[in-house]
Amino acid sequence: MQITISLRYLLIAFFCFTIFAPTRLSAEEPAFDPxxxxxxxxxxxxxxxxxxxxxxxxxxxxxxxxxxxxxxxxxxxxxxxxxxxxxxxxxxxxxxxxxxxxxxxxxxxxxxxxxxxxxxxxxxxxxxxxxxxxxxxxxxxxxxxxxxxxxxxxxxxxxxxxxxxxxxxxxxxxxxxxxxxxxxxxxxxxxxxxxxxxxxxxxxxxxxxxxxxxxxxxxxxxxxxxxxxxxxxxxxxxxxxxxxxxxxxxxxxxxxxxxxxxxxxxxxxxxxxxxxxxxxxxxxxxxxxxxxxxxxxxxxxxxxxxxxxxxxxxxxxxxxxxxxxxxxxxxxxxxxxxxxxxxxxxxxxxxxxxxxxxxxxxxxxxxxxxxxxxxxxxxxxxxxxxxxxxxxxxxxxxxxxxxxxxxxxxxxxxxxxxxxxxxxxxxxxxxxxxxxxxxxxxxxxxxxxxxxxxxxxxxxxIRGNRPPTAIAATENNTGRQPLPVKLSSAGSADKDGDKLTYRWQAFRAGDVDAKPIVLSDEANPEVVFQEPGVFNVELKVTDPSGAEAVASVPVIVGNARPNVTFVSPQDGDFFDSKSKIHYQLQVNDIEDGTSDFELADETGAPEIDLEAPRRTALNLTMGSGSIPRGGADGASDSDPVGLRLMKKSDCFNCHAVDSVRVGPPFLKVAEKYRGQENALEASMKRVREGSTGVWGKVPMLPHGQHTQDEIRDMVSWVYSLEPNSAVRVFDGFVGDIELTPEEVDKAGYVQLEANYLDLGAEEIPPLVGTSKIYLRKRKVEAEAADEISGPQTLGGHKASGGNFLGAINHGNFACFRQIPLDHVGALTFRVTSAGSGGYIEARLDSVDGPVIAKAKVDVNGSWENFHDVTAKIKPQTGRHDVYVVFVNPQNRGGLMNLDSVTFQPPAE
Known part of the structure; x- marks a missing residue:
């Protein structure tokens, strides 16, 4: 009888605990997996x-x-x-x-x-x-x-x-x-x-x-x-x-x-x-x-x-x-x-x-x-x-x-x-x-x-088995035959931790009846293409449950992409209205030659390709804010999600926003289809399944590695593009560009993108070589510094960019990287202080580097009435990181607000 009573109480206690105890897990659910x-x-x-x-x-x-x-x-x-x-x-x-x-x-x-x-x-x-x-x-x-x-x-x-x-x-x-x-x-x-x-x-x-x-x-x-x-x-x-x-x-x-x-x-x-x-x-x-x-x-x-x-x-x-x-x-x-x-x-x-x-x-x-x-x-x-x-x-x-x-x-x-x-x-x-x-x-x-x-x-x-993610990449995917190509599945993964198997195979573009060419079952093989042609190389990854994912990359054999470089200006140089932007381009192409473009005719005698400069274009655009971080095609956190996905995929191997590469410019795609009924779904289908003959001989490769939602984001970003009326186009390898004071005042940076279209090689289509650089404004908003340690970015209606660096204490700093100091004679700091005031030191290449300029910031009794203080710098050569260090060892808190830094030109 005693045993029966004990069991009864145990059962009652278990029941009460089950009903009333706080629950974080369910018997139907495994442990939480972030x-x-x-x-x-x-x-x-x-x-x-x-x-x-x-x-x-x-x-x-x-x-x-x-x-x-x-x-x-x-x-x-x-x-x-x-x-x-x-x-x-x-x-x-x-x-x-x-x-x-x-x-x-x-x-x-x-x-x-x-x-x-x-x-x-x-x-x-x-x-x-x-x-x-x-x-x-x-x-x-x-x-x-x-x-x-x-x-x-x-x-x-x-x-x-x-x-x-x-x-x-x-x-x-x-x-x-x-x-x-x-x-x-x-x-x-x-x-x-x-x-x-x-x-x-x-x-x-x-x-x-x-x-x-x-x-x-x-x-x-x-x-x-x-x-x-x-x-x-x-x-x-x-x-x-x-x-x-x-x-x-x-x-x-x-x-x-x-x-x-x-x-x-x-x-x-x-x-x-x-x-x-x-x-x-x-x-x-x-x-x-x-x-x-x-x-x-x-x-x-x-x-x-x-x-x-x-x-x-x-x-x-x-x-x-x-x-x-x-x-x-x-x-x-x-x-x-x-x-x-x-x-x-x-x-x-x-x-x-x-x-x-x-x-x-x-x-x-x-x-x-x-x-x-x-x-x-x-x-x-x-x-x-x-x-x-x-x-x-x-x-x-x-x-x-x-x-x-x-x-x-x-x-x-x-x-x-x-x-x-x-x-x-x-x-x-x-x-x-x-x-x-x-x-x-x-x-x-x-x-x-x-x-x-x-x-x-x-x-x-997401519950249950999840399909793997396939990411395909190539190294050296364009050039003359024989073309060694490194294939990479880096980034491919199974979210459930299952072991994956790999299959690489190639499809010759335009030949719908040809069987796929099996290249390798390794994760990251190196293969050699012996014959010229345009190929779609497909990576298929499979998990033990049979769930698959596919990614594709293009390989173009028989024509090397031309190499375009800027002789001048250099990336990160200054621009202003007092001097012209002189540009000079260098083009090297294995098939076509160099910027001299002396081509050999059938007898071997050199002749001049008079059309070469006309197949060269320099696009100038001006942007607001600071120079974009992440590079021309590198993904940036500030990019729209569709653009980020495209930069991580193969899209920019064949397309540019406003110039021809292998495929049409994205702007042309947007202009052709935007506003048409069901156009978005049709474009998504072509991206997912591939297509031929819509824009030329080279086919659109299938992109089965992306989900429907990802493709929708990518195509929607393309459709969102609008022509930029501020784009200015210049022909030729050498030229001068003049900017008005109004343009310089409005712009945050200048982007120069050079494109050269080569002559192609028989059945292989012409390819475009591209190079992009950014020129910086002499006045840089403080909150756009490359590194900020201590200060906070705050909003203010009297700040020139709508924001400034505030909550500045002793020892805080902001860093501006790779400044061409041989073109700088003084630094102007736009500041205000209702706190302790102090000094701003400009130091070379590190927070403890030599001081090249020092400006005193007096207390003016306001946190929003900015004014300029200027300090000359000792002559420097080359590019350096400039550390702007805030100093007041006696009153270490609430020193000042900094709105901007202007890198003044040397005195003439």
Missing amino acids: SRLEVTTLEIGLKQPMELEVASDGRIFYIEIQGQLKVYDPKTHQSTQIGEVKVTTAQENGLIGLALDPNFDRNGWVYLQYSPPNYEGQHVSRFTLVDGKLDNTSEKLLLKYEEQRRDCCHHAGSLEFGPDGCLYIGTGDNTNPFGDSQGYAPLDEREGRYYFDSQATASNTNDHNGKVLRIRPTPEGTAEIPAGNLLPPDGSKGKPEIYVMGCRNPWRISIDQKTGYLYWGDVGPDAGAESPRGPRGYDEVNQARQAGYFGWPYFIANNLPYSHVDFKTGKVGEKFDPAAPINESVNNTGLRELPPANEAFIFYPGSGSDKFPELGSGGRTACAGPVYYYDATNPSQTKFPPHFDRTLFIYEWTRHWIMAVHLTEDSQIESIEPFMPNQRFVRPIDLQFGPDGALYMLEYGETWGVNDDAKLVRIDY
């Missing part, structure tokens, strides 16, 4: 995307700041614009918030937060989709709130529904953070400085700005005040829509759909160090379980207090009390006594965080949400695994990362884990989980503006 997280690009070419929502049928709705509402259809794999609202985009305004009604499948209601041109503030409205299109006449205005548009910044903008049917609305403090605030709390109460005082907005109970608002939309298209908001619903103590206040820039909010807790990222101020005014800048991720006050502009992070400041005299007073904050600003129209301040859930500065070291260092733009719950009953095979059950995803627009914050049953922080740390997300701006349990994301792109690399992506967790 390599099974895969990113698929759904759409490229987005223009400043803001927010997205995923409908229950898998359609993805998203907005762009200029006012467009678009939807991506997973069935057609295409986006369509389904509506537009008129907006102003002044001072970061526009279409900034999107939400679908909880009953969207039934009623088709869409909620938009936008900036009307004829109203100084924001509208939050409900619209109805009619026949899949936004019906502008159906607008129901739920809420409008005023903002100032005279000064920058912080409009935030974000809409989310909670599980209770309430609509949450993120609003920024709408306060100018610059000027005499010096990167600390903007508390300027002087007359005429209302826009520099966040006490008038974020901590004002009678103002909608600097808050997360909460309303309950009604079926009639009005809004009710739900129970549980911060202030009474009758408006007696302030705006009744306020749920949380004391926010600076809550531009991404999210609601836990199980707990109803509100999460948001709050973008913090710029101060780089503590001072009597208060703490350095922090960004926050906040959690609100109920209505409350979150401190700005009196407190930040874990309630670190700022001090009273008299902006007339600069006198710093007592610190604010988080237990009993008081708003005594002359600009406050609400309550004087505020609720106790809540501490931030997660907080981090620009430098590394002791409390949250996983978050790293750098610029800061915090975003929060969503929260994921694993659903074992969801039949989707791509849903996120149990490892992420009850996990808050936070992300960084500036630092390009996503973090998985694992939560306890009580929604406290259990751990923080980098999410896909080897994947660089290009400024994630919104995340949402779909009904399939996959994560959908908008990537804004590299800069604040319209970006070629803005895109919509999906992240899946």
Whole structure:
């Protein structure tokens, strides 16, 4: 009997543990494998995307700041614009918030937060989709709130529904953070400085700005005040829509759909160090379980207090009390006594965080949400695994990362884990989980503006056997016979770790009946082609389960590609309007000869090929920003995903963007097919399967190594190309180019690309040799330095490129590589300082190298009024790395801001 009772209690205990214990693993799922997280690009070419929502049928709705509402259809794999609202985009305004009604499948209601041109503030409205299109006449205005548009910044903008049917609305403090605030709390109460005082907005109970608002939309298209908001619903103590206040820039909010807790990222101020005014800048991720006050502009992070400041005299007073904050600003129209301040859930500065070291260092733009719950009953095979059950995803627009914050049953922080740390997300701006349990994301792109690399992506967790990846490459794949060719399968792999088998075979182009020529079963063989011809060399890799992947590379035998080099100028030289760009090209071709082009006729007597200079073209284009990193065809992180895929494939072996190689220029392809119905699918089919005779004798090789999504990205990038009216073309091997002062002032760099088309060899088509160099502007934006150690890239409206290097401390440096110093006589630094000031030393080739110039930076009392200081350099020869080192051993923190460096020409 005793044994029976013990067994019974054991069974009961086991049952209770099974039911109530927190679960990270499922009996149906193996352990979490990070390599099974895969990113698929759904759409490229987005223009400043803001927010997205995923409908229950898998359609993805998203907005762009200029006012467009678009939807991506997973069935057609295409986006369509389904509506537009008129907006102003002044001072970061526009279409900034999107939400679908909880009953969207039934009623088709869409909620938009936008900036009307004829109203100084924001509208939050409900619209109805009619026949899949936004019906502008159906607008129901739920809420409008005023903002100032005279000064920058912080409009935030974000809409989310909670599980209770309430609509949450993120609003920024709408306060100018610059000027005499010096990167600390903007508390300027002087007359005429209302826009520099966040006490008038974020901590004002009678103002909608600097808050997360909460309303309950009604079926009639009005809004009710739900129970549980911060202030009474009758408006007696302030705006009744306020749920949380004391926010600076809550531009991404999210609601836990199980707990109803509100999460948001709050973008913090710029101060780089503590001072009597208060703490350095922090960004926050906040959690609100109920209505409350979150401190700005009196407190930040874990309630670190700022001090009273008299902006007339600069006198710093007592610190604010988080237990009993008081708003005594002359600009406050609400309550004087505020609720106790809540501490931030997660907080981090620009430098590394002791409390949250996983978050790293750098610029800061915090975003929060969503929260994921694993659903074992969801039949989707791509849903996120149990490892992420009850996990808050936070992300960084500036630092390009996503973090998985694992939560306890009580929604406290259990751990923080980098999410896909080897994947660089290009400024994630919104995340949402779909009904399939996959994560959908908008990537804004590299800069604040319209970006070629803005895109919509999906992240899946792939289960089961995965096919291998085939990558084929060649070394010496063009030349005269006999042609030794090294074939490489480097990069080919099986994601499940299975051993692969290899098969290399060649197909002669144009001979559809010929059997393939088996070349080798080795992974990286070297083979010799004895006969001239155009060949498609195919690599097939197979895993033990029979899953295959194929990659192809071209081999052209019988004609060597010509070699084109620049005699002058050299890569990295300066350009300006005071001197012409003199260019001289050298061409060497095994079959045709050299730049002299003395060809032998049938009798052996030399003759001059008068057409050779005409088959030589020099293209000049000007680009903005700094010289591209990654080289002519080298993949760069800033490239659109389609271009990155093409650079890693064989595309640029046969094509260039705007000149003939083996195949047509990509610009010609784009012009021929863009806008034609079904053209994208037809081009994808030709890329995948290959084609002959569309553009000439040389066939398009099949590209079975790429997935449908990858080919779509590649072809979509080609279709996105537009003719560059700024391209200037020059013929011949030698010439001079003049640039106007206006061209030099506008350009960030000059790109020179030389192309020479050879004569071909019998049946072998002509080939193009190409060489590309970049010329640099004498004025270089500081944030474009090749290496930055210590300073942060910050935004500023008075900075020449919109950004500058700030938070500069003693010993920090920026490096500019391979500067032709024999063409430099002085260095001009564009600087400002409201901190410690100090010196800038220019050192040769290392941070400890000899000092070639030294400039003093005095304190001018401003962090944004830049001015020039110039230092002559000692005469140098050749190219050197120039290290710009910031020095102030007495006052080591908050030295200065650096906007640009100008490498002045030597005195004549």
